[in-house]
Amino acid sequence: MNAHAKHEGLPGEELGMPIDPGLDPAHEAEILVLTPRAPEPNDGIEMDADIAEYWELWSEQIGHALVPVLEKLEKSLPGFASAMICTADGFNLCTLGVEEEQVTRLSAMTSSLHSIADVMSTxxxxxxxxxxxxxxxxxxxxxxxxxxxxxxxxxxxxxxxAENDTLGALLMRARVAARDVSSILRDR
Incomplete structure (x- = not known):
């Protein structure tokens, strides 16, 4: 695949040669050519391949987009103590009410706990x-x-x-937060 650009000196004049999709020595910038992949059947638990390939870039942006969900959850529960959204394999996306040095450990344990409970349940x-x-x-x-x-x-x-909140109230508020997460990250 070739990329083309406008010439800086004359507005509207096209460069006649393709730009190498590698390193541009004049500007020392790498041109990254992304080609869309055909959608694959998804069982609901696998990550989109393009997002997985650029996970570091995406995870920070996704985490920032999800913080308001946790803030809304905090305001809706009088006894709110902490909340976290992490990937199923234990990578933190965003956290509220957990000390920074505990986040990695908690997200890994959350993933393990869910996996064990899932196997026991099935x-x-x-x-x-x-x-x-x-x-x-x-x-x-x-x-x-x-x-x-x-x-x-x-x-x-x-x-x-949460502390001193009923399990029913906590479940209801968690379901609302889950719907909010879904509306932000829905697989279209």
């Missing part, structure tokens, strides 16, 4: 349905872990913890 229950929601309670603290699938990045996990 081995006990009939069918191949994937686990949607996992809840944990410890004293007055409740945590909901929810899988959100069929997104442009495959599947993400939403982790929400």
């Amino acid at each position: 081995s006990v229950h009939e069918g191949d349905e994937l686990l949607d929601v996992l809840s944990l309670s410890n004293g007055s603290s409740s945590t909901v872990l929810m899988a959100i699938r069929h997104l442009i990045i495959g599947q993400v996990l939403l982790w929400v913890t």
Whole structure:
């Protein structure tokens, strides 16, 4: 594939030669040619191949886009303690209420916890349905872990913890947040 550009000196005059899609020595900038791939069948948990290829670039932008979802969740739960959205394989996208040095550890454990619960659920229950929601309670603290699938990045996990809120209220607010995540990252 060749890329063409306008000549700087004369407005509207096309350069006659193609630009090499490698390194441009005059400007020391790399031209990256992206070719769209045909969409592949998706089971709802696999990441789009183009996004996976440029994950570092995409993950930061996606994380910034999802922060308002967690902020809305924080405002809706009086006992809000923390929330996180991470990939199914344990990479943090955005977090609220967790100390920075704990984020990587928590996102990895969230992924592991969901994977173990999913395997346990499918081995006990009939069918191949994937686990949607996992809840944990410890004293007055409740945590909901929810899988959100069929997104442009495959599947993400939403982790929400609250103190002194009912599990029902926490589940309801987590479902609203999951819908918000879906509307931002829906696989079109």
